[in-house]
Amino acid sequence: MKLRSIIENGLLRFFLICSVISLSGCWDRNEVNDLALITAAGFDMVSDEKIELSVLVFIPKGGGSSDQAMESGNGGASQTLVRSAEGKTVADAMAKLQEKLPRKIFWGHTDVFILDEELAKKGIAGHVDFIMRHPTLRERGQIFVSSQKAKKVLKLMPPLERDLSEVLKELSQHKLGLNITTKKLAQMLIGDSGDCALPWITILPPENKEKPKQTIAYITGTAIFKKDKMIGIIDDSVTRGVLWLRNEILLGVITIKPPKTDGYISVNVLQAQSKLVPKIQNGKWIITLKSVSASDIVQNTTKLDVSNPVVLKSLEPLLAKEIEKRIKKARNQVQEEMKADIFGFAEAFHRKYPDVWNKKKNRWNEIYPNVELKFDTKCHIRRQGLTS
Amino acid sequence: MLEQGKISPVQMALLMIPAIIATVLLLVPSITAKHAHHDLWLSPIWACGTGFFVVFLSYKLNKLFPEKTIIEYSEHALGKILGKLVGGIFLFFYFHATGIMVREYGEFVSGAALFHTPMAVIIGTMVLVCSFAVLGGLEVMGRASEIIVPVVILLYILLFILLIKDLEVKNLFPIMEKGIRPSLMGSIVPQSWYSEFILVSFLLPYVTNQKKGFKWGLIAVFIVLFLMVLTNIMALLLFGNLTSSLTYPVMVAARYISIADFLEHLESIVMAIWIAGTFIKITVFYYVLALGTAQWLKLSDYRPIVLPIGFLILLQGLWAARDLQELSHFLATSGAIYILSIQVVLPFILLLCASIRKKLGQRKGNKQNETPVNH
Amino acid sequence: MKWGLVIASLIIAMSMFLYQWPKLKKQQKKEKAAFLSLTFLGLFLSVLLIFFPEMPGPTQMIDWIYKPLGRLIEK
Numbered sequence: 001m002k003l004r005s006i007i008e009n010g011l012l013r014f015f016l017i018c019s020v021i022s023l024s025g026c027w028d029r030n031e032v033n034d035l036a037l038i039t040a041a042g043f044d045m046v047s048d049e050k051i052e053l054s055v056l057v058f059i060p061k062g063g064g065s066s067d068q069a070m071e072s073g074n075g076g077a078s079q080t081l082v083r084s085a086e087g088k089t090v091a092d093a094m095a096k097l098q099e100k101l102p103r104k105i106f107w108g109h110t111d112v113f114i115l116d117e118e119l120a121k122k123g124i125a126g127h128v129d130f131i132m133r134h135p136t137l138r139e140r141g142q143i144f145v146s147s148q149k150a151k152k153v154l155k156l157m158p159p160l161e162r163d164l165s166e167v168l169k170e171l172s173q174h175k176l177g178l179n180i181t182t183k184k185l186a187q188m189l190i191g192d193s194g195d196c197a198l199p200w201i202t203i204l205p206p207e208n209k210e211k212p213k214q215t216i217a218y219i220t221g222t223a224i225f226k227k228d229k230m231i232g233i234i235d236d237s238v239t240r241g242v243l244w245l246r247n248e249i250l251l252g253v254i255t256i257k258p259p260k261t262d263g264y265i266s267v268n269v270l271q272a273q274s275k276l277v278p279k280i281q282n283g284k285w286i287i288t289l290k291s292v293s294a295s296d297i298v299q300n301t302t303k304l305d306v307s308n309p310v311v312l313k314s315l316e317p318l319l320a321k322e323i324e325k326r327i328k329k330a331r332n333q334v335q336e337e338m339k340a341d342i343f344g345f346a347e348a349f350h351r352k353y354p355d356v357w358n359k360k361k362n363r364w365n366e367i368y369p370n371v372e373l374k375f376d377t378k379c380h381i382r383r384q385g386l387t388s
Numbered sequence: 389m390l391e392q393g394k395i396s397p398v399q400m401a402l403l404m405i406p407a408i409i410a411t412v413l414l415l416v417p418s419i420t421a422k423h424a425h426h427d428l429w430l431s432p433i434w435a436c437g438t439g440f441f442v443v444f445l446s447y448k449l450n451k452l453f454p455e456k457t458i459i460e461y462s463e464h465a466l467g468k469i470l471g472k473l474v475g476g477i478f479l480f481f482y483f484h485a486t487g488i489m490v491r492e493y494g495e496f497v498s499g500a501a502l503f504h505t506p507m508a509v510i511i512g513t514m515v516l517v518c519s520f521a522v523l524g525g526l527e528v529m530g531r532a533s534e535i536i537v538p539v540v541i542l543l544y545i546l547l548f549i550l551l552i553k554d555l556e557v558k559n560l561f562p563i564m565e566k567g568i569r570p571s572l573m574g575s576i577v578p579q580s581w582y583s584e585f586i587l588v589s590f591l592l593p594y595v596t597n598q599k600k601g602f603k604w605g606l607i608a609v610f611i612v613l614f615l616m617v618l619t620n621i622m623a624l625l626l627f628g629n630l631t632s633s634l635t636y637p638v639m640v641a642a643r644y645i646s647i648a649d650f651l652e653h654l655e656s657i658v659m660a661i662w663i664a665g666t667f668i669k670i671t672v673f674y675y676v677l678a679l680g681t682a683q684w685l686k687l688s689d690y691r692p693i694v695l696p697i698g699f700l701i702l703l704q705g706l707w708a709a710r711d712l713q714e715l716s717h718f719l720a721t722s723g724a725i726y727i728l729s730i731q732v733v734l735p736f737i738l739l740l741c742a743s744i745r746k747k748l749g750q751r752k753g754n755k756q757n758e759t760p761v762n763h
Numbered sequence: 764m765k766w767g768l769v770i771a772s773l774i775i776a777m778s779m780f781l782y783q784w785p786k787l788k789k790q791q792k793k794e795k796a797a798f799l800s801l802t803f804l805g806l807f808l809s810v811l812l813i814f815f816p817e818m819p820g821p822t823q824m825i826d827w828i829y830k831p832l833g834r835l836i837e838k
Contacts, residue, residue, distance in 0.1 A: 722833025
């Protein structure tokens, strides 16, 4: 009896000790001070066979004190570090990158991916696959296409934010340009048309010529992809039109010029929603963009009395025209010139007319450039600001 | 009777819910999406009929042979040799199925979090914990499920609430683009999961009130249906066409949550849900296997063989498949038919034979004045 | 390494034995037999799996039996 209880007690203790070992995850333990936190990654094309992976490593230091910020201006001790390695694929480059980093690469905090233009022109599907497949990379990471080498972009030292990944993350949250996460990109790539679009970034010319690195990269437009290959760029004002078509508009200022007066009226769009309504009529494929928006007047340089409801009402069609003009511009460039379906027209038709779609989907490339776009724009000016 | 404990009908339902859903949450959305595409959320609805049928079957069987489990009454229904054979098939099936389940758990944990930990250690720790629960008996399991399951379900629903702003309703359309066929084909795999409700027939004898047990069994099917549809709809609305190419859509969905830039990286919640749910699931299967084996061998207690069976389950888990692809392909093809044939067709045949025997026996009994079925 | 695994499974079997054996009563002969035979089966299987990890198992057997039916829903 006594022996039994001793054995049982011993076994219990043995298991408890075992559980302590396994609770810390003996084979997979990760100590924070053994990890290199990657906050952004850049993919560059080096040659036809090789790509270069650059990563932005966050250097943990006790808070960004003021003198550190000063130092970072000189390009000395900064909070971040850029390392890069070449390889046949991203995964290959990653393995080589690990050789250059004393700490283990940790991808869990990578929020920003930058592809360079050459790579984008050659096709991005394989790299997106890596991002989606890798178990610790997150699907909310944002993807950008850069005109310069991604490595150069990553080496910038933004004066206001911690590092470049923070800058790009915040910028894309304003939704003045496209905001594309890995998940959205993968969805677009396997979508009905397979065309996609990514925000296009360029480096802002530095104000202080002596500190060329102290600047940021910002979103200046949209890179348009046919399938997974980049075919062109549209600028930021055209991008706004694209946003209207994709129902991603969040804020924006639209300036209109009322007839018969001097000056302009600027309104701030506060709420906007749009919807694509497809229709097939006598073999003609038509899309109607239904949009509803509400905006406030933020500036009035005309002599019009905007507190007068009649005047306000007369402004609304003008505003609608202006919005339609922007959208048409986007449509002309993207649909007619580049023939890339980044607005989701294919999905819209597929949803509404599944039978017709399944018969004609092989001919979508021919049909798409001729899809007619109609508008049904409702604008509402709600307030006139704090003065009248 | 080998099990002295009793559980309440609610506890039975709470044991059954994770016993079905735990593995569903991770693998089923992508398996159904391969067949059903946009209609993957319809598949569980078509499939739930199997669940109701199986619960009904086990209730009917339980009425014929109260206080007996399927292993015991298969001998009564089919005769000694055939009955033993059928019991053996059941036991082999549960042995195999528990091994697969344990392996699914191991694959997920090692594929998503612990990449370097040996599979045997991941599986072994889980089996060890489960074996303690099984040694504790049915009452202990019932109480554990009462604590774990509500928390798991609440956390799970919380995930949906946090994801609402990222869902796109337009992904739902077109509904039934290619007719009803794809979603029906997609429903075969969920059906095999629903058929696991036959476990009710092992638990019903130990439920305090069988009639209420039946009712709660049906409620459990409803809850499982609700959670399955919810899972599939969430995966569809969030990922659209992408669903079928993701291995663990729910895991990725949780990772996608981002509220106000600070409430993010919530995949550990999915881990917690999955591990807690799988714990109950494996425990239920493990218990059924141990109890069934003891009944099959006519032992006086099932506890002595719990640990050796755990060891065998661990080995079977390692043996079950070479890799995840093989396992998930097996579950999506021949495995589904296999599970359905053992858990639906076999009990159905049992019920047929038993009721015919009973009818014949009653006729005989009227002549000889004795009851053919002795408890 | 392989022999290490064999020793590990022996240790598992031994600790199971140490935990369970004292709990068994004298008259539980059948239970003892079942416990021992299942433990030995486990040991045997573990040794087999350690030396032949690629050995086809129950999954392959079931897959083989149900293949004609399984093919119907394959995709």
